[in-house]
Amino acid sequence: MFFLLLPLVILAIGVISLVSYATSMEKPEPRTIWFAQLLTLLFGLLAQIFSEATNPLVYLHGGLLNDSLTQALSLFIFICAYFYVMSRFSDRYKISIHVTVLTLAAVFFADFAVQSNRIFFTVIAILGMILTSQAALLNESPSIFKTQISIGMIRKGFIFLILSTLVVAFCVLAFGETQLDEIQIFLSRTKDPLDQVGLVQWIVLIGASLVGGFLPFWGMFGNSRQKSDWAASVFFTTLFLIVTLQIFLKDGIFIFTRVSMGAKELEELAGVHLLTSLRIVASVGLIVTPVLALAAKNLRRSLLIFAVEPVLQIIFALSFGEKEIMSYAMGALPNLVLALGLMGFTLKTLNMQPNDEVKDWMGVGRKNSILSVMFLSSLWALAGYAPFYTGRLVQKTLCINSGYTTVLAVSFFLAGCYALRLSVLAFQKTNDEGESSSSPHKFESFFASIQFAVLILMGIFWQPLYKYGAYTIRHLFGEF
């Protein structure tokens, strides 16, 4: 039990130590704060790696769960936080203590939301995540927007609280419990379909869409991620996307489905149409997302809309409940983390401003071709094109004999149009030289290069995880 809690404990200790340091010192040293943040995340990451489940029974005690899926999602949370901190290496002399503490707290809540075995705990953790991440982004925004953003933050937190209260209340009413494994056992043993189940699953789906920022929702951020630093904006988006996936997977798919005998496929439990509902949600998102990204004039807005695209591809693939496709979908998750991490870093270094429009992107590639190529590669990876890993996922999903795959094909083309536009515009001739990009620190460049290399090599060499015995349906369920 202790090992399971270790990453969370390390994060909590990190937060407490930093707060104590900040209150005890008159002028906290930014560099020390940055290193403390890095070390906390590093230790947390290591603890998460070594807290592999050995005896599954241990890991279902209490409110926490640690199966392979949780382990993977938690690891990706740590990795994306690590990327974020590394991309701010050159800011280490001016980093704020508030942002550092709030970032660590957001990571703590995200990890807790992923590991929680009770819907109630997940909801509370997400609420904490909303508040801490909003506050961190707020700290990095210009003061003129702060009041406006604060009101938005409270309003959005309130909406989420109402929705989550509904979920918890319905779960207690329908199943007498909010514990995931108990709910699943209850559903498996019930012969008559329950009336409330459909309602619960739709609230879960809407709640997850709201958290992830799936359209028509603009996420739980509003204007706060529109005005803040590029890297922070992309990092918190990634964090929320991972938690969204967790809600879709654990609170959605794995509660309302079970493994069918022999076929190694997921089948819906009595009275539930979750997989079809999920496919419809993903299909609508797959079409709307690239269209709105193409229509948006503001560069950041369009990119943050577009960041949802790979998650929708993953959810669309998962909605077929087929073993091999699911393993490909899970393999696309590290690709998402890598691509978004690289995107945040490159845009920050390319000196793109929050209010920049798509036309301001013109000619950026001629000023700094290496960083632009890195950014554009991550964009194509998000769009689902080869040689990146998501390309494999798209291809595999298209091979399923279903009419729904046409939606994915159309979305694939539209996403390609979006990536194409930025790729072509980056290398256009412009009369105005404009502001040149800042040169990244040697250490940052090295780190980004490794990320870039991994992104490409992963697409070429990385086999789906199920070939190594991980992420099979049995593993995703844990050893119940």
Added chain:
Amino acid sequence: MNTMRMRGLYIFLFLSLFWFASYEKLSTTTTQLNLSLCAFIALAGVVFFDEKFQILSNIKNTVFYIIFSGLFFMTINESGKERFFLGIAGTLFALNIFFESDTSPWNGRTFFRTPWISTLFFANLIVIECIPGLSAETVMTLDLISLLSIAVSEIFILRRENGSETSNTYFSALRFILMGFSSYIYGHYFLPQISSQSSIFYLFGYVLIGISCISAAAAIFHKKSEEKLILFYIGLNCFLLWSATFSKKQGFEVIIASQLAAWALISARKRNDQILSRLLIFAGPAILLSIPILGFVYLQDVMKLQGSNLLWFGFIILSWVSLWKLPWKTWVDKKISIQQGVLVVLMLVISVVWAASINIDFIREKF
């Protein structure tokens, strides 16, 4: 060095590369050898008619030309459908990189104003091929749409290229060659069961020839000569696609028309009408001659397709009238050298004789 000698040397080098570099790739079938020779003539034509030595005088352009030729040659010798479309996507990719780096900026909104959209279409085709849920005719129609996207985007790109002072002007010729050959290969290799296709597929063919007719008709009545030319160009492109789609045996006219037009297009990339005229001086007679001569043979195939005959005749008549209505007299450019004139006539004769020889059995049978 004498210009002509320089060109000759270049073509000799190219010829060497052409035969030896891709020796393993060369197919021994007669059709593919014929295709390779046609490709060679088309590509050599671009160098011959490169008025401003854009290809030879600049090392970047020379390297690009060789890369393009190699990729193009490999593409037309591909046997598998996926590999063929991948080849087109790759060739267009190389073409677009050089095109976009040198032409007037794209506004980022109208997607057909960038040649990249065609590349994206082809790249998507490879993925779409693997969807088991799609029927064969849907996939084939998508293939045709992709081919058409090159033709349509070409119209917009032509304007963009004309608007630029520094742009190289032979890109359109290369795109045209690629499109013409791709249509031909697509029509002949990938549609063996054309007569058994569903009505959706035929409908698309009718749409294409319909667009050709409308464009040709519009070209007659349009006031501006440049617009006339563009409209005619649309018609020609659609006609080429349509030909490739419906012709089963005789399709070389597609290549011949496209290569002649490509040779001519090389010098037709500036605003003033004098240079534009060369397109018509070179391509006009070629189209006028090749359509009736080969058309007769071709018509035998087309006659089997009920309903499209009228459209076909409509296009022929309208295209003749639209060519007739163009202000030929004001466009005559006396700067065209005798050597070029001789070459044009020679190419024309070779093309016609060649096309006739391919169809010789059929002609003997009929006469």
